[in-house]
Amino acid sequence: MNFWLRNIVLGLFLTALAWAFFANQDFLLSLDGSLGKVDKSAITSTTTVVDTIPQTSKSKKDEYQQGRASTNAAAIGLSKFYANLHGDMDGKGPKIRNNIVYLPQPKGDLTKLLQAREMIVRPYKKNWQGSVESRPFRRGETLNQKLAEYSEQDGVDLIWWLNRDYVVKDPFRIEKNILKTALQVAKAVEGHFESGLSIFFCYRQRAIVIIESAPQPFLDEECILLSGIKTY
Template sequence: MATRKKNTAKRKKSQQRAVITLVVLTIVLLVVAFIASQRMYLNESSDNRRAQIASGGAYDNLQGEISRFFGGVREAAWGRGDDKDRVIDLNEDLPPLAPQLEEIIRFTDTPLDASFRGEIKTRWFMDEDTLKTSSEQFAEEENLQVLWRLSHDYRVSAAFQVHSDLVNTMDRLARSLNSEHPEHIQAFLCPRARVILISGADEAQSVARYCHSMEELQEIERQRAAEEAEQRLQRRGLN
């Protein structure tokens, strides 16, 4: 009888210890979960603060939102109010385009493939820089050069950014200036010269065998993909 009571008492103590252990583990898990959630919140808040600081608290990553990108360019091009200093008359006597480009080609050892687009990243057009100098800097970072065949340059009055590859960034920039120019402004990739040409479409016709618009580059890609697909089918047929 005494032994049975002792066993019962032991079982009760074991059950009590198990309950206490379960309660303690539950509390520990809740505390760990709370601490983890607080750290995540603090990290996210810190990241957000850093992003706001990096962007001046006023500039959002455009991530391809072309309309907002155009808005930034337009503000750079026309400034705020009557600030005419934002528009820079280049007053340059530009040489004929075709001979200029052919001269560059002669001294270019490593031409690009027509599929080249450049690194995809965020590029900033900073306050007080100009669109032309910023474009030239972006191109130089990837061992290309820009031929800016426009009569005006534009000083940036409010910094803006675009997240894209180099060629698409330059094309968006060029097209956004169309309402300020009578000719149809576009960016053209000239692979043999390692050049991005920013020019009116009419002038670009003189170098059409060297330079391609974005639409033409996309068509070249489609044709190449179709040819590769056809070659794969032919190889399968032979096998």
């Protein structure tokens, strides 16, 4: 009796379970599909995170290139500013008489120019003197023109803060370092200036300044006066 009762109850339970499965078949299948979608979404999300890493690296590289471009633009702009310091006289160019080129008075604030240059160049050591080479000055060239060219080759900017330049009449050569070369050239024309000339090497600004002798607080403090260097 108990045996048959137990089997009847088990049969009813299995019958009810089968009926419940078929009655909720759509719900169970939709639940299985939802689980599959969640897994796929997780994989896609992981892939997206991995893909963003190279984009971050590229962004840093772009910032670096932009920084270099900005620095180069500042340097080029300052060089052009130096080149246009004297400009043309009355729009017709400087006057030349007896191998003397008459230039307008230098314009601008020399101290600010040097401070601006200090921000875009790496300083030289205080005892830097440059390379020793045989530097020719040929007939028809000007002292400022050639000295600026040779200074640039040694990574130094020449600031010719004078209202006169000189055309080379008889060619000559100077075989010394760039500082002694600049000093010798300046001393050769010093007699044309009533107060004489002062030649400074500004190692922090990587510049050679040739200027009429007068009190120069910034140059005296920041730069080295080259008048004590022997040129022979």
